[in-house]
Amino acid sequence: MEDRIDRIKKQLHTAGYKLTPQREATVRVLLEHEEDHLSAEDVYLLVKEKSPEIGLATVYRTLELLTELKIVDKINFGDGVSRYDLRKEGAAHFHHHLVCIECGSVAEIQEDLLEEVEEIVERDWKFKIKDHRLTFHGICYRCQQKHAEEQNQKE
Amino acid sequence: MEDRIDRIKKQLHTAGYKLTPQREATVRVLLEHEEDHLSAEDVYLLVKEKSPEIGLATVYRTLELLTELKIVDKINFGDGVSRYDLRKEGAAHFHHHLVCIECGSVAEIQEDLLEEVEEIVERDWKFKIKDHRLTFHGICYRCQQKHAEEQNQKE
DNA sequence: TTATTATATAATAATCATTTTCGTTCTTTT
DNA sequence: AAAAGAACGAAAATGATTATTATATAATAA
Numbered sequence: 475m476e477d478r479i480d481r482i483k484k485q486l487h488t489a490g491y492k493l494t495p496q497r498e499a500t501v502r503v504l505l506e507h508e509e510d511h512l513s514a515e516d517v518y519l520l521v522k523e524k525s526p527e528i529g530l531a532t533v534y535r536t537l538e539l540l541t542e543l544k545i546v547d548k549i550n551f552g553d554g555v556s557r558y559d560l561r562k563e564g565a566a567h568f569h570h571h572l573v574c575i576e577c578g579s580v581a582e583i584q585e586d587l588l589e590e591v592e593e594i595v596e597r598d599w600k601f602k603i604k605d606h607r608l609t610f611h612g613i614c615y616r617c618q619q620k621h622a623e624e625q626n627q628k629e
Numbered sequence: 630m631e632d633r634i635d636r637i638k639k640q641l642h643t644a645g646y647k648l649t650p651q652r653e654a655t656v657r658v659l660l661e662h663e664e665d666h667l668s669a670e671d672v673y674l675l676v677k678e679k680s681p682e683i684g685l686a687t688v689y690r691t692l693e694l695l696t697e698l699k700i701v702d703k704i705n706f707g708d709g710v711s712r713y714d715l716r717k718e719g720a721a722h723f724h725h726h727l728v729c730i731e732c733g734s735v736a737e738i739q740e741d742l743l744e745e746v747e748e749i750v751e752r753d754w755k756f757k758i759k760d761h762r763l764t765f766h767g768i769c770y771r772c773q774q775k776h777a778e779e780q781n782q783k784e
Numbered sequence: 785t786t787a788t789t790a791t792a793t794a795a796t797a798a799t800c801a802t803t804t805t806c807g808t809t810c811t812t813t814t
Numbered sequence: 815a816a817a818a819g820a821a822c823g824a825a826a827a828t829g830a831t832t833a834t835t836a837t838a839t840a841a842t843a844a
Contacts, residue, residue: 647811651812668801669801669802670801685802685804686802686804689801689802689803692804693803707799709800710800710801710802711801711802
């Protein structure tokens with residue numbers, strides 16, 4: 475945890491920014507919720523628990539800064555709010571998501587899986603790929619199970 | 630064009646809705662701009678040219694309805710506005726996009742390209758895929774050429 | 785150490801896309 | 815024709831995000 479923050483501190487310094495207490499508090503919240511997909515408001519409320527004097531605008535500014543530096547990724551699942559994900563260290567590319575259209579759960583896929591597809595796109599469309607966003611919409615395992623149970627009860 | 634509208638009319642009827650003049654005008658605009666990625670505001674302004682009495686809320690309502698019926702797809706490129714794409718007839722899946730991070734142009738890829746990836750995801754994550762969103766961020770051919778020219782001039 | 789400058793902040797107001805409300809109109813049903 | 819329902823336009827409301835402004839903090843120069 476601490477060493478992770480140290481490295482982020484260095485990244486900020488390299489880019490000419492400082493790790494202020496507010497920024498550190500924000501990063502800590504993101505680290506403690508790596509599995510979740512927090513909105514700016516979510517982050518704000520969580521940071522506020524530890525540092526009540528922080529302002530919402532500061533959280534927005536910090537998240538924007540971290541996004542610029544590619545420390546976090548900004549995602550949009552179409553529900554009207556942007557969500558922020560800490561990028562896995564060493565990850566060159568953005569990870570993928572599985573969004574369940576029934577329960578709304580969001581799972582992550584760290585594997586790349588797109589190497590071949592990207593080769594084809596770069597070749598056939600002469601497009602130099604820098605990053606990607608891939609989200610699958612469907613039904614998660616848990617919800618599939620629920621359906622199976624319901625079927626069994628009917629029979 | 631007309632037969633396309635007829636089929637959309639049928640789709641609406643099947644779902645218990647009517648193709649009102651406002652809805653038809655909106656669909657026509659979408660048909661006439663299939664290549665573009667119009668925002669609700671864009672659609673509104675274009676519909677207004679032909680049907681000046683239409684209201685913005687109606688356009689929003691219509692686009693939402695068409696999205697529900699999977700006649701159009703709602704996309705979000707992260708610029709703060711939702712964009713609406715008429716879904717290609719017979720297309721089971723949402724098409725992909727190439728967004729140029731320099732000039733902002735958006736190209737479409739109709740090919741699926743994800744069959745294999747989806748097989749892997751369904752098998753390994755036990756996730757039943759219903760649809761997908763894939764966007765590549767990078768540099769389009771035109772912008773790459775510009776860079777090459779600049780390089781040549783320096784030499 | 786003090787003065788100067790730049791940077792970051794909190795609080796608030798402003799903005800912009802989208803949604804809701806509400807009174808009206810147009811259809812369909814009775 | 816009356817009643818009920820769907821769809822509409824205009825305007826108000828909402829909610830996420832951004833800009834403003836005055837204040838504080840840190841970095842640097844004197």
